[in-house]
Amino acid sequence: MQLIKEIIKRFLLFLNILLTVYTLLVYQLSYSVSVKHWLAGFLMMSMPFVLVANIIFVVIWAIRLSPRTFLSLILLIIGYPFILRTITWHNIDSRDTSKGFSVMSYNLMWCDAVAYVHDTTNSVNLVKKAIDINADIKCVQELYNWDTFPQFRTIKKFRGTHKYYTYVHSTPGNDRGQGEIGLAIFSKFPIVKKQEKHWSNNHNGLLSADIVIKKDTIRVINVQLRSMGVRVQKVIEAKEDKELAKKEAKTIYYQLKGGFEDRAIQVKELEKWIEESPYPVMVCGDLNELPYGFAYGKIRQYLRNSFEDAGRGFGFTYHYQPGFLRIDNQFYDEKKLKVKRFKTFSETPYSDHYPIWGEYILK
Numbered sequence: 001m002q003l004i005k006e007i008i009k010r011f012l013l014f015l016n017i018l019l020t021v022y023t024l025l026v027y028q029l030s031y032s033v034s035v036k037h038w039l040a041g042f043l044m045m046s047m048p049f050v051l052v053a054n055i056i057f058v059v060i061w062a063i064r065l066s067p068r069t070f071l072s073l074i075l076l077i078i079g080y081p082f083i084l085r086t087i088t089w090h091n092i093d094s095r096d097t098s099k100g101f102s103v104m105s106y107n108l109m110w111c112d113a114v115a116y117v118h119d120t121t122n123s124v125n126l127v128k129k130a131i132d133i134n135a136d137i138k139c140v141q142e143l144y145n146w147d148t149f150p151q152f153r154t155i156k157k158f159r160g161t162h163k164y165y166t167y168v169h170s171t172p173g174n175d176r177g178q179g180e181i182g183l184a185i186f187s188k189f190p191i192v193k194k195q196e197k198h199w200s201n202n203h204n205g206l207l208s209a210d211i212v213i214k215k216d217t218i219r220v221i222n223v224q225l226r227s228m229g230v231r232v233q234k235v236i237e238a239k240e241d242k243e244l245a246k247k248e249a250k251t252i253y254y255q256l257k258g259g260f261e262d263r264a265i266q267v268k269e270l271e272k273w274i275e276e277s278p279y280p281v282m283v284c285g286d287l288n289e290l291p292y293g294f295a296y297g298k299i300r301q302y303l304r305n306s307f308e309d310a311g312r313g314f315g316f317t318y319h320y321q322p323g324f325l326r327i328d329n330q331f332y333d334e335k336k337l338k339v340k341r342f343k344t345f346s347e348t349p350y351s352d353h354y355p356i357w358g359e360y361i362l363k
Helices: 002-032 038-045 047-063 069-078 080-086 109-116 121-132 154-158 232-237 242-276 294-300 306-310
Strands: 101-107 137-144 164-169 181-187 191-199 204-213 216-224 281-286 328-332 337-344 356-362
Touching: 002 038, 002 047, 002 069, 038 242, 038 294, 047 069, 047 080, 069 080, 101 216, 101 281, 101 328, 109 121, 109 137, 121 154, 137 154, 137 216, 137 281, 154 164, 154 181, 164 191, 164 204, 181 191, 181 204, 181 216, 191 242, 204 242, 216 242, 242 281, 242 294, 294 328, 306 328, 306 337, 306 356, 328 337, 328 356
Parallel strands: 101 137, 216 281
Antiparallel strands: 101 356, 137 181, 164 181, 191 204, 204 216, 281 328, 337 356
16 A cells, blocks of 8 residues: 555656646746747647646645645746736726726627528627627727628728728728628727738738827727637537547647747737837737737737736636637737726627727826
8 A cells, every 4th residue: 555655656746747847848938939839839828737737736745745835836936927817806996087998809700690691690789799888999800891781781880989990801902891801990089090911811910090099199909810720619519420520620730730820920010010109009809829829928028918907807708619718808008008997798699709898098
């Protein structure tokens, strides 16, 4: 019996040492955000499992009253910023009565136009919710607009409450937004300048608007980086068919690999836009990447993240399987802006993404 206990103890110690080495590697990649290779993307994506595994070892060694408890505990302390990217809790200061401006970001999933042929309900509710959310500035991704169909006169519907707007279509220069999908920024404040960039793969892109709020101007950048292409639900549905499940799993692997490579290129252009802005910058949109990845880390070198500073809970923004992804974000320039409140509308089921909303004050 004593021999078995000793074997288990040594095995746990071996696993703990392996985990320590792996944890330090993942920390290095996520802190430095200097390695663009797709393999680094996979390693950084494992951060939540790294944190959970270290918590488990803290509990195991604490129960055994072992000094090894401090090994994983120290690793968790080193990784504390990544814990804050995972879960956070902020209370609203009721004494702060200052009036700011609000920003919504929402991936509209093509306004569910594909399913509209069979069932109009979800599409109607999706567009209505996007319009009903009270926000001074609205950044939307995957907006579908087609004036021939009353339900899809989406731009006109948004402009009922937001006079100013700018749009980038999958066909460059198509400001009318007829067909296909695009990025749009709708504002109650005047837009004095726009800049656009469209990436052909997955209809992703960048769209910026210089918006005048009273006497100040801010630059809002709406972004959608290349999709992760995670179709976990299809793997689950194919569990009885091993060959199909294997095929779907392989598809996920190649989609993730290609996504890491393309997003590293795309975020480089986003960095340039941030650096060249003469105004305080906000970045809103769908990064299609977890908060430990290359794209997120690069933006965090310039801007603060609103969820980290004013959010609550885990802030998961992806509605479909797997349901534990936070890939939609709002970032802001802390030198010129202060985030007052931040909310994820996790009770809103109509799109494959949840809307996110923040309130900001110009310093």
